[in-house]
Each structure stands twice: as C-alpha cells, then as structure tokens.
Amino acid sequence: MIPRIVIAGTHSGCGKTTVASGIMEALVSRGMTVQPFKIGPDFIDPSHHTRICGRPSRNLDPFMMGENGVIDTFNRACSGADIAVIEGVMGLFDGVDGSAYASTAHVAGLVSAPVILVVHARGMSRSIHALIKGFCTFDPSVHISGVIVNAVGSERHRQMIESSQKVPAFGWIPRREDIALNSRHLGLFMAHEQETGHRTGEVIEEFCDVDAIIESAHLAPALHHATPPVSLPPAKVAIGIAMDPAFCFYYEDNFDRLRSHGARLVFFSPLTDPLPDCDALYFGGGYPELHLDALGKSPCTCQLKHASESGLPIYAECGGLMYLTREIVADSSYRMCGILPATAEMTNRIRGLGYVVGQSVQNTSFVPASMSARGHEFHYSTVIPDHDAEFAFRLSRGKGIQNGQDGLVAENAVGMYTHAYFSDAFAQSFIEAAERYKNCQ
Numbered sequence: 001m002i003p004r005i006v007i008a009g010t011h012s013g014c015g016k017t018t019v020a021s022g023i024m025e026a027l028v029s030r031g032m033t034v035q036p037f038k039i040g041p042d043f044i045d046p047s048h049h050t051r052i053c054g055r056p057s058r059n060l061d062p063f064m065m066g067e068n069g070v071i072d073t074f075n076r077a078c079s080g081a082d083i084a085v086i087e088g089v090m091g092l093f094d095g096v097d098g099s100a101y102a103s104t105a106h107v108a109g110l111v112s113a114p115v116i117l118v119v120h121a122r123g124m125s126r127s128i129h130a131l132i133k134g135f136c137t138f139d140p141s142v143h144i145s146g147v148i149v150n151a152v153g154s155e156r157h158r159q160m161i162e163s164s165q166k167v168p169a170f171g172w173i174p175r176r177e178d179i180a181l182n183s184r185h186l187g188l189f190m191a192h193e194q195e196t197g198h199r200t201g202e203v204i205e206e207f208c209d210v211d212a213i214i215e216s217a218h219l220a221p222a223l224h225h226a227t228p229p230v231s232l233p234p235a236k237v238a239i240g241i242a243m244d245p246a247f248c249f250y251y252e253d254n255f256d257r258l259r260s261h262g263a264r265l266v267f268f269s270p271l272t273d274p275l276p277d278c279d280a281l282y283f284g285g286g287y288p289e290l291h292l293d294a295l296g297k298s299p300c301t302c303q304l305k306h307a308s309e310s311g312l313p314i315y316a317e318c319g320g321l322m323y324l325t326r327e328i329v330a331d332s333s334y335r336m337c338g339i340l341p342a343t344a345e346m347t348n349r350i351r352g353l354g355y356v357v358g359q360s361v362q363n364t365s366f367v368p369a370s371m372s373a374r375g376h377e378f379h380y381s382t383v384i385p386d387h388d389a390e391f392a393f394r395l396s397r398g399k400g401i402q403n404g405q406d407g408l409v410a411e412n413a414v415g416m417y418t419h420a421y422f423s424d425a426f427a428q429s430f431i432e433a434a435e436r437y438k439n440c441q
Contacts, residue, residue, distance in 0.1 A: 002035075002078045003217035004113045005145075008088035008104045010131060014120040015150040017045050018200055019173070020087035024052045025201025026210050027083060035081035037074065039107045040089030041355070041376035041419065043249035043285070049087070052201075056252040060086065060111075063102040063355055064374045064421035065253075067110055068225070073253055074111050075227035083217055086113060092135060092142070096355065105142045112221050114145040116170060116213065122151045125160040132167050145216040146170045148208060170216070171208030230256075235264035237434035240278035244269035246295060247319060249285035249419060257427040258282075263434070270300040270323070280313040280366075280434035283320025285419055289346050289381070292334040295323065304337040311440065313366050313433040314339070314413040318379055321401075321408065321415035325383060340408045340415050341386040342401075352377040356398030356418040358406060365412040366433035367392045367426070375420035383408070383417070393418075412437070 007023065009016035027034045036049030036057040041064060046057035058077045060070045078084050088104030092115065095103035108115050117135055121128055128149070136144050146168035152158050158172050178199065204210065239258060241250070247270060255265060266276045270283070271294050281304075288295055295301055304324075308314055316324050322344035324337050329345040336344075360371040373393060383401050385408055392407030392414050393400065400406030401417055408415045412433065420426070 001220070001222040002081060002084050003214070004078075004084035004086065004111060004220045005213060005217040006039075006086045006088055006104060006108045006113045006115045007118060008092040008108070008115050009090070009118045010120065010135065011091045014118050015173070016088060016118045017048070019118050019148055019150065019171075019204070020045075020085060021048050021052055022200030022204035023208075023210070023213060024049060024085050026204040026208075027085070027214070028053060029201055029205070030210070032082040033080065035078050035084045037077070037084060037086040038089070039086060039104050040102070041421075042089065043251075043419075045087055046252075047248070049085075055081070058252055060107050061102060061421070062106060062110070063096055064376070070107060070110050071223070071225045072227045075223065075225070076230065079229075083214070084113075086111070088115075092117065093138060100139075105139055108142060112223055114143045114216050114219055116216065117144050117147045119147050119149055120151050121149050121157065121161060122153070122175070125157065126164050128161055129164050129166065136167060145219065146212070148173065151175045168212070170212050171204070173203060173207045176203065230260060232259050233262050235259075236262035237264070237279040237431060237438055238266050238277070239263045239430075239434060240266045240268055240276045240281045242270050242281070242283045242320065243267040244271050245286070246271055246288045246291040247284050247286040247323075249318065251419075251421055254420075254422045254427075257422045257424065258431065261424070261427045261431045263431055268300075271295060271298055274299040275303045275307055279438040280430060281307075281315070283314070283316040283323060285318030285320060285379075288319045288323050289328065289330055292328055292330060295336065296334045301335075301337055305339055308337075308339045308411045308413050311365075311412050311437055313430065313437055315366070315430060316413070316415040317419050318377070318417055321383060321417060322381060324413060324415050339413050340410050341389050342383050342408060344381055344383045346381050348380070350378070350380060351382050352379050352399040352417055354398060356395060356400070356406070356420075358393040358395040358398065358400070358418065360392050360407070361394045362390070362392060362409075364392050364409055364414055365436070366430045367407065367414055368429060371425055371429070372423070373418065373420050373426070374423075375416075375418040377417050377419065379417060383415075
C-alpha cells in the first residue's frame with residue numbers, strides 16, 4: 001500500500017497546480033521518492049511534476065483509459081515510490097458533460113485516496129466555510145481530509161477565516177505573485193521554460209503543515225486491485241520520437257505501450273537533428289508555431305518527405321500534424337515537410353477542445369479499418385486539406401480536422417488533431433508496420 005493524496009481545487013485557477021507542485025517539491029526535499037500523477041488529458045502540468053520528482057508523471061483519465069486502466073497505471077507507476085501525489089483537474093466534481101465521470105472525485109475514488117481541497121480566499125472571509133462545507137457534503141463518498149487556503153491577503157484575513165474554521169486547514173498560503181506559473185495560449189509554460197519551481201517547495205514548507213499532509217496520505221486504505229509487473233519483450237524495431245521544445249506533448253503510457261509491443265524508442269530533436277536511423281516515426285503535439293523558422297531550415301524537415309515516400313510509417317498528432325503539412329501560416333508563411341496534402345494556419349481562438357472518440361474507416365499501413373480511438377484535442381490552429389484529401393477516422397465525438405474527420409492520410413503517414421491514448425491494438429499495428437518497413441530495406 002502506497003501513501004497517496006489528491007490535490008483538488010474548487011475551480012480552475014484556484015492554485016492547485018502551484019500547490020501540488022510545491023508539495024511534491026517539499027516531499028522530494030525531505031528525501032522522499034514521489035510518484036506524481038495528473039488527472040485528465042494534460043501534458044503541461046505533468047512536465048512540471050516530472051522535473052520536480054525525477055519520475056515521469058502519469059495521466060489518470062477514465063474516459064481515455066477506462067477505470068481499470070487508471071488503477072493499472074497507478075499501481076505500475078508507484079513501484080519504488082514512497083508516496084504518490086495526484087493533481088486534480090478543474091473543480092473537484094467536474095467531469096465529462098457535467099457528470100461525475102472522469103472528474104477528480106471519480107479518480108480519487110478509484111484509487112481510494114483522500115483529498116486536500118485548495119480554496120482561493122480572495123474576496124471571502126467567513127463565506128469560505130459555506131463553500132468548503134458544500135464541497136465536503138456534496139458527495140459523502142469523497143473523503144476531504146483538509147483544505148489549503150490559498151491567496152490569503154494578510155494575517156488579519158487569516159484570522160477572520162480561522163475564527164469559524166471547522167475543516168482542518170493544512171496550509172495558509174499568502175497572496176504571492178512570484179510563485180504563480182506563467183501561461184500562454186495552450187495553458188501554462190512547460191517546465192523547461194519556467195524558473196519558479198524551486199520556490200514553491202519553500203513556500204509550502206513555510207506556510208503548510210507538511211507533516212499533516214504526509215499523515216493524511218498514510219490514511220489511504222489498501223488497494224485490492226493487483227497489477228502484475230510488466231516484462232518487456234526484446235526490441236524488434238526502432239521508433240523515432242520527436243522530443244524538443246516544438247514537440248513535447250506525449251502520454252508516458254503511450255511510450256510504455258510501444259515498448260511492450262517490441263519498440264526501442266529513439267528520441268531526437270526535429271529542430272536540430274537529422275532523421276534518426278529508425279523504422280517508424282512519432283511526432284507528438286507541442287509548439288511548432290513558436291519555432292517555425294528553425295523547423296523550416298532543419299535537416300529533419302528536408303529529409304522527411306523522401307523518407308515518407310520510401311514507405312517509412314509516420315504518425316503525428318496536432319503540432320506534429322501541422323509540421324507534416326506543406327506550410328504553416330502564422331505571421332508569415334513557413335515551408336514545412338510537404339507530406340500531408342494540406343496547409344495549417346494559426347488562429348487567435350480555440351478551434352478544438354475536448355474529448356475525442358472515433359473509429360477508423362479505411363486501411364492504412366498501421367490503422368486497419370474499424371479500429372477505435374480515444375483521446376483529446378486542444379488547438380489554436382486549423383488545417384485546410386486539399387479537396388481530394390483522405391481521412392483515416394470518422395469521429396463520433398470531437399471536431400478533428402474537417403467535418404468530424406481526422407487522421408489525414410498520405411503515403412504511410414497519418415496526421416491527427418487528436419492526442420490519442422494508445423490502445424494495445426494501435427500500438428501492435430504500428431509496430432507491425434515498422435517491421436514490414438524494416439524487412440523491406
């Protein structure tokens with residue numbers, strides 16, 4: 001049984017990412033091995049967790065993974081850790097389509113974890129207790145072990161709140177602009193772009209009762225769902241993974257799934273590196289729009305089209321999809337790989353946001369017909385395909401590239417707006433396509 005705690009919020013923007021990251025950092029500073037998690041389809045918060053904890057942060061999302069998938073990922077990832085810290089998503093009870101499903105409360109129940117509720121105190125004193133009481137009584141199956149009061153204006157403000165306190169307070173964090181994490185169009189800046197992380201742990205140690213937080217985590221009951229250890233097969237193929245500031249949105253479980261089906265992962269930077277010697281390529285999402293000049297001039301961009309024409313299987317998501325088109329139009333037009341028959345354009349508003357469900361409608365080299373897909377889309381861009389473009393997926397939920405279609409196809413390349421959570425069937429099919437390519441060389 002691993003001690004575990006969920007850091008939840010009353011709403012988005014209440015400070016739970018700062019608090020969760022600070023708690024992780026405080027625990028690491030005490031010499032503990034911390035396994036971080038993020039509820040929901042998020043890539044940015046986990047990058048901060050991973051930097052702090054030195055262990056890959058894992059997403060826990062019942063919509064994409066299924067309930068058993070959440071428990072399996074949790075159990076596997078916690079091996080060798082002293083404590084697990086799970087950051088929530090949105091407000092505690094906010095799930096899919098206004099339901100409880102895939103909410104922070106839902107996941108807390110699946111892994112039997114107590115919850116610490118982060119409450120933003122600005123503009124409230126005694127009224128904060130009505131808010132806290134509502135959260136504590138709304139769903140009696142959710143165990144809220146205490147609260148952390150964030151953005152306390154002064155010692156007088158704290159005293160006004162504390163005088164009517166009934167739920168244990170594990171912390172009183174003053175209003176501090178210097179520990180806030182900076183944001184841009186897709187959310188917070190990535191961990192490698194932030195310099196504030198190391199101060200949050202000090203703030204948590206100064207203004208929170210870390211011993212009480214650890215004690216609360218130890219009250220979590222045993223989990224009865226056992227997950228057998230995974231033994232990796234010998235690597236059959238090499239898959240190149242684009243990993244740099246332009247392409248950095250990946251689910252860690254997707255890497256594991258590829259490895260479990262016989263892939264050796266080769267990480268490289270399309271910004272600076274030539275194409276690696278590999279049997280397939282995977283381009284995740286990220287921020288290609290911030291690196292358009294460098295991408296247009298990189299050796300990888302010049303080599304990719306020829307590699308695609310030779311039959312190399314290429315799978316790309318969101319930013320990766322944009323990169324494979326002919327050009328990306330932002331402040332100007334920038335030449336890209338020219339593999340997919342489309343043009344990508346940046347926009348000043350969200351063009352797709354939410355969960356995605358789809359099914360493949362035609363065979364490609366690694367997407368057989370009738371294969372299901374689940375994932376998430378979030379982008380400030382649009383991809384304009386040629387009139388005769390072909391698509392691999394028809395979506396029953398989500399926007400995709402055009403008219404509910406996703407998975408633009410050309411040669412052995414498929415580009416999706418969907419950030420997919422890989423199924424075993426997809427991973428196996430992708431590996432088999434890589435094997436076929438390898439055997440033909």
